[in-house]
Amino acid sequence: MIKKKMKKLYYILLVLLLTFIISCNNEKKQIEIVAKETPIKEISGELKRIEGGNGKFIRFCIPAEDENYSDTFIYQIVGETQIKDDRFTISNLYDPPFKYLRKITEQFPVRLLEYSSDSNVFVSIPTSELVIVDNQDVTDYEAGVKIRYCNGDPIKFMPSSYYTMFIYSNKDVKYKGKNFVKSLDPVSKEVVFVFEYDLLLKAGWNKLTYYYKSIQDEVDITGESDAKLRTSRFVLFSGELPGQEWYIYTTKIFKDG
DSSP: OHHHHHHHHHHHHHHHHHHHHHHHHHHHHOOOOOOOOOEESEEEEEOTTOOSOTTSEEEEEEEEEOSSOTTOEEEEEEEEEEOBTTEEEEESOOOOOGGGOEEHHHHSOOOEEEEESOTTOEEOOOBOEEEEESSSOTTOOTTOEEEEEESSOTTSOOTTOEEEEEEEESSOEEEEEEEEEEEEOTTSOEEEEEEEEEEEEOSEEEEEEEEEEEEEEEEOTTSSOSSEEEEEEEEEEESOOSSOEEEEEESOOOOOO
16 A cells, blocks of 8 residues: 555656646746847957858948849948957947938838837838958958857747847837738748837847747738638847857848949
């Protein structure tokens, strides 16, 4: 009888232990999203995962649509420095040319729960990469390597992944809301992409975090059907999350006309 009681107690303790471990793992996966003002005057970092950067130059650039060819992207250099001892600091970030700015309502179209303290604010397209080049020749693009500050391999962007973005605003603004779009994935399956914005921007350059919140089957948020559709949710908020490093993102960059 005592052996049976001990065996039963053993199984109870085992179940409690497993429950505790699962609970701890779930807590680790939860990300606390807190929007806050994160204005910046410089971008700095250490290239732990990137070899061969010493002596090269690192650029901060913003993309923009070409005025003559709306489907062609160009970029404008708004900061640059040399990499030394695998470290860099880009100080005195430039204000981007006004022609590269768009109204905040155009950059972040909102359909639900919209709030804007000033809808006439102009912002740049958020930039998530920096570019490493061999020299300061602004016409030399072939040697470019893009890097991204994130919490893991940026090519394998999955739920719970996130990375830092940089955005310029010509005024202080608070902007919140939600947007969604229905599209097709590579195997032609309908997917709904949901984007939530929570921005507290100061005039000048700001940090944003782009967070991949979840992917699961949900009721069609677009209201076009009663069916459940695969839904990917993303949150873009002013602020930053821990555990990020610089990773190589891609070797393709665009020329400035």
